[in-house]
Amino acid sequence: MEFTYEIIETDAKIPVKYIIHNMPDAVAVPRHWHEALEISYTIHGSVQNFYIDGTNYTTKQGDIFVINSNAIHSVFPNFEENRKALSLFFTYNFLKENIPEIAELEFCTFIGDGSEALQKLLDEFIKEVEGNKNSLHLKALIFEMLYILVRDFSAPKKVVTQITTEKHLERLTEITSFMRENYAEEIAVSDLANHFNLTSEYFSRFFKKYMGTTVLQYLELIRLNKAYQLLMNTDKAISYIAYSCGFPNEKSFTRVFKKVYYLTPNKYRMESKKS
Structure with missing residues (x-):
C-alpha cells in the first residue's frame, strides 16, 4: 500500500x-x-x-x-x-x-x-x-x-481531524500523487513548490504540518517502497535498485533502508530468504 x-x-x-x-x-x-x-x-x-x-x-x-x-x-x-x-x-x-x-x-x-x-x-x-x-x-x-x-x-467527536478542509485534502492528494508518479526523477523541494505555484517556504510548512514529515523524507519513503518491492521480488543488484528508484547512489539507498529496516538491503534480502 x-x-x-x-x-x-x-x-x-x-x-x-x-x-x-x-x-x-x-x-x-x-x-x-x-x-x-x-x-x-x-x-x-x-x-x-x-x-x-x-x-x-x-x-x-x-x-x-x-x-x-x-x-x-x-x-x-x-x-x-x-x-x-x-x-x-x-x-x-x-x-x-x-x-x-x-x-x-x-x-x-x-x-x-x-x-x-x-x-x-x-x-x-x-x-x-x-x-x-x-x-x-x-x-x-x-x-x-x-x-x-x-x-x-x-x-x-471532540476535536477536528488534522486535515480540516476538503481543500487541504485535495491539495495533499495532488502533491503526493505527483511525487509517486515522478519518484525516479531528481526532484528538489523548489521544483515541487513551483509545480503547484507555491513558494518553497510555504510548501514545506504546509506539507510538514499535515503529513508530519518533511517533503524529502516522504519522497525517500516512496522511493524506499518501490525499492523494497524490487529487492524482495527480483535478483536485481542493489546498485540497479537504488538508481532505478530515484536514489542518487547505492550509499544513499542503504542509509535510508537501514533507517527503516535496521539492516542493509543485502543483509535483509538474505535474512528474508532464510525465513
Missing part, C-alpha cells in the same frame, strides 16, 4: 477488506489516509514505528489499534521472523449504512489487549479466513466487532 489517500474496496462476499501480514511481508507503508475505519491487530511479535495522527507506537502481541476515518498513519516494521498482523477495513459507506451517527463519533485509538471480547472475535475471524472462509460466519463476526467498537470504544 503506497497510497496517500487510499480507496478501500471490500471483498466481494463480505463487507470489509482484510490483509494478513506475515514475514517477510514487512514493507514500509508511508503516511496516508482513507475514509475507512481500520483495525490493526498484532497476532504475533510486534510492530515498531506505528504512527497515528502525531503519535508513534510500538505494538506487542494481542494489541489492537483503531485508525479513525481520515487519520494520517504509517507503519515501518523491523525485520522480525515471527511477526503476524491483521488489518481490517470497514468502508465509510458500510459504517454510514449501519451507524447513521458515524460522522459524530470517534473511536479510541489504542485498545491494547484490554478487550478480551474483541480479541476473541478477531482471532475467530483470522481462523475463518485462513480456513473455510464461510461468508455467513464472517459477516456475523464483522457485525459483532462493529457493535463492540461502538458500544465500548466510541465517543462523541
Whole structure:
C-alpha cells in the first residue's frame, strides 16, 4: 500500500477488506489516509514505528489499534521472523449504512489487549479466513466487532481531524500523487513548490504540518517502497535498485533502508530468504 489517500474496496462476499501480514511481508507503508475505519491487530511479535495522527507506537502481541476515518498513519516494521498482523477495513459507506451517527463519533485509538471480547472475535475471524472462509460466519463476526467498537470504544467527536478542509485534502492528494508518479526523477523541494505555484517556504510548512514529515523524507519513503518491492521480488543488484528508484547512489539507498529496516538491503534480502 503506497497510497496517500487510499480507496478501500471490500471483498466481494463480505463487507470489509482484510490483509494478513506475515514475514517477510514487512514493507514500509508511508503516511496516508482513507475514509475507512481500520483495525490493526498484532497476532504475533510486534510492530515498531506505528504512527497515528502525531503519535508513534510500538505494538506487542494481542494489541489492537483503531485508525479513525481520515487519520494520517504509517507503519515501518523491523525485520522480525515471527511477526503476524491483521488489518481490517470497514468502508465509510458500510459504517454510514449501519451507524447513521458515524460522522459524530470517534473511536479510541489504542485498545491494547484490554478487550478480551474483541480479541476473541478477531482471532475467530483470522481462523475463518485462513480456513473455510464461510461468508455467513464472517459477516456475523464483522457485525459483532462493529457493535463492540461502538458500544465500548466510541465517543462523541471532540476535536477536528488534522486535515480540516476538503481543500487541504485535495491539495495533499495532488502533491503526493505527483511525487509517486515522478519518484525516479531528481526532484528538489523548489521544483515541487513551483509545480503547484507555491513558494518553497510555504510548501514545506504546509506539507510538514499535515503529513508530519518533511517533503524529502516522504519522497525517500516512496522511493524506499518501490525499492523494497524490487529487492524482495527480483535478483536485481542493489546498485540497479537504488538508481532505478530515484536514489542518487547505492550509499544513499542503504542509509535510508537501514533507517527503516535496521539492516542493509543485502543483509535483509538474505535474512528474508532464510525465513
